[in-house]
Amino acid sequence: MTESTGGTSRALFVVTAVLFVIHNVVFVVFTVRQFNEEKLLRGQYQEQQDRLQLLKTRCPRLQTKRETLTDSLDATEEEPSYKRQTHALLERLITEQELILEKHCSNGTGFCVQGEKGDTGPVGDTGPKGLLGTAGQQGQMGDNGTQGIQGSPGVKGEAGQSGEPGLKGEPGFDGVRGDKGLAGEQGVQGDQGINGTSGLVGAKGMKGDAGMTGDPGVKGKPGNVGVKGDAGLPGVKGSKGEQGLPGKTPYLDPNCTCVVQPYIIGPTNETIVGGNNGVVTLNCTVGGDPPSKITWIKTGSTLPAKATQQGNLLIIPISMATDAGEYKCLADNGVGQAEKTFNVKYLALSCDFERDFCSWSQSQTDNTDWIYHTGGTPTTSTGPSSDHTTGKGYYIYLETSLGSINDKAELVSPFLEGNTVTCVQLWYHMYGPDINSLTVYKEFKDGSRTPVWHEDGNQGNRWNHMASTIPATSQPYRLVLEAKxxxxxxxxxxxDDIEVTQGACPMTAFDLNCDFESDLCLWKQAKDDEKDLTLNTGPTPSTQTGPPADHTLKDASGHYLYLETSTGSTADTARIVSPLLTNKGAMCLSVWYHMWGSGMGSLNIYVQKAGEAKETHVDTQR
Known part of the structure; x- marks a missing residue:
């Protein structure tokens, strides 16, 4: 019994010792494993901290965003549980943004290796489900009502008897037709009276000499210094400026460098008006990181040889009409591109004379000069009363109170390259009984001239418009405006109001103005009529019909158009037609006509739209 008890004790001791050894071994193994895992996690954590620190250093906006949002969260007074939930959402949002930013660095270099995905956190306990409410009892259905008794149908009455038809009356007799009356005799036509002779025009009186200029008055003493006024009220606060353009978000390139694609600061399309012999500067301001390389091109052509690039500027010194066109600046910083378009227009020769002669100058080879003026000219019955631009501004004119006949004043432009089509437009005033002429010349560098446009004689007390298209030439030339x-x-x-632009002149209603003094201007004889209108001076060949002279000059030297009816048949037509107009809005047509004679036909004015039938606007018959 004693030996059995001792054996059991020894066995228990051995088992206990074995268990103790096993426990110690397991503890040591678990401790070593836990230490290694902790070391690995610390390394991963440090690696993540290094990567985030690199991101914060290279993209400070992300760190600023995190700090700003965190400070904003800490500054709010909220319930602790709600604040913790919001903070967790904020952390998750910013972490997602960091991960999106890191996705641009997926080539496995440097700190751009994505770390291992962390363990999923424990799922929170599900809250207790609420108890279902007790359903209410269903109400009882009411009884159906009884149907009412249907009434008996009424008895139909008997149909009445039809009456007999009435008798038809007899037709009346036809009346007797009266006899036709006799036609009256035709009266005898009286003889036409003899035209009286025209009275003689009286001689025009001579204009008196201009009075002498009086001596200038004595200059008055300067007035006393005025009292200083009270300080003005503070100005009204200005309105809020427009919101700036959105910035460009930085991102990491394959080398983990924070970069920003290039973008244009300001408008991406700009119109520049060039000045003759002036400097044209195109400014292409570009943002982005790293800085962009800027390349300039001209659409459809090469850059002007004299153009120079200085940073983001393209400078064209001594610009000419040929420098007009579309320019583009192309920005490239290796991670993206941007471009801006400049439309350079050449309006240097356009001038309204409100400040000076612009780029025009007085000729050195003429007899007199153009005068810079406002209001009416000193001489009565000639010259304009105001400028054309505003009615209160300035214009230039030739003063004819001094000098001799055919003395000339010339205004000259700078030289144009001549290799493009050019449109010249201006407003002129030629009013007075002794108007000579106004001519626009194209003058080459050798001094030779070609007339572009010409007008002479009295054109009425009004501003008139001219427009002329100058074809391209192989030689430079300048414009000369000559008045005699x-x-x-x-x-x-x-x-006044000179305008010189590239391209052909547009067709306007002003181009149809014509006094027929030299030709039909832009009007043409129709091809589908029976006769042509005739250019004539003085009276027509037939007596008792036609005008004695034209309307413009009212003498035998003036010209007009007329239809000669000595030959041909009744209803023969003669038409002149205008070119197709492109004007928008209402237009006014004014014409002087003469219709006198016993056998007069009709005068019609039509408006015909492109591709449509003509419409009658005036129908004058005699």
Missing amino acids: RGKSIEGDIAL
């Missing part, structure tokens, strides 16, 4: 003096002081000629 007439035989007396009543011959002032004025100019």
Whole structure:
């Protein structure tokens, strides 16, 4: 019994010792494994901290965003549980943004290796489910009502008897037609009276000499210094400026460098008006990181040889009409591109004379000069009363109170390259009985000239418009505006609002103005009529019909159009037609006509739209 007890004790001791050894071994193994895992986690944590620190250093905006949002969260007074939930959402949001940013660095270099995915956190306990409410009892259905008793149908009455039809009356007798009356005898036509002779025009009186200019008055003493006024009220606060353009978000390139694609600061399309012999500067301001390389091109051509690039500027010194066109700046910083377009227009020769002569100058080879002026000219019965631009501004004119007949004043432009089609437009005033002429020349460098446009004689007390298209040439040329003096002081000629542009002149209603003094202007004889209108001076060949002279000059030297009816048949037509107009809005047509004679036909004016039938607007018959 004693030996059995001792054996059991020894066995228990051995088992206990074995268990103790096993426990110690397991503890040591678990401790070593836990130490290694902790070391590995610390390394991964440090690696993540290094990567985030690199991101914060290279993209400070992300760190600023995190700090700003964190400070904003800490500054709010909220319930602790709600604050913890919001903080967790914030951390998750910023972490997602960091991960999106890191996805741009997926080539496995440097700190751009994505770390291992962390363990999924424990799922929170599900809250207790609420108890279902007790359903209410269903109400009882009411009884159906009884149907009412249907009434008996009424008895139909008997149909009445039809009456007999009435007798038809007898037709009446036809009346007797009266005899036709006799036609009256035609009266005898009286003889036409003899035209009286026209009275003689009285001689025009001579204009008196201009009075002498009086001596200037004595200059008055300067007035006393005025009292200083009270300080003005503070100005009204200005309105809020427009919101700036959105910035560009930085991102990491394959080398883990924080970069920003290039973008244009300001408008991406700009119009620049060039000045003759002036400097044209194109400014292409570009943002982004790293800085961009800027390349300039000209659409459809090469850059001007004299153009130079200085940083983000393209400078064209001594610009000419040929420098007009579309320019583009192309920005490239290796991670993206951007471009800006410049439309350079050439309007240097356009001038409204509101400040000076612009780029035009007085000729050194003429007899007199153009005068810079506002208001009416000093001589009565000639010249404009105001400028054309505003009615209160400035214009230039040739003063004819002094000098001799055919004295000329010339205004010259700078030289144009001549290799493009050019449109010249201006407004002129030629009013007075002794107006001479106004001519626009194209003058080459050797001094030879070619007339572009010409007008002479009295054109009425109004501003008139001219437009002329100059074809391209192989030689440079300049424009010369020449006005000549007439035989007396009543011959002032004025100019205003000169415009010189590239391309052909547009067709406008002004181009149809015509006095027929030299030809039909832009009007043409129709091809589908029976006769042509005739250009004539003085009276028509037939007596007792037609005008004695034209309307413009009212003498035998003036020209007009007329239809000769000595030959042909009744209803023969003669038409002149205008070119197709592109004007928008209402237009006014004014014409002087003469219709006199015993066998007069009709005068019609039609408007015909492109591709449509003509419409009658005036129908004058005699």
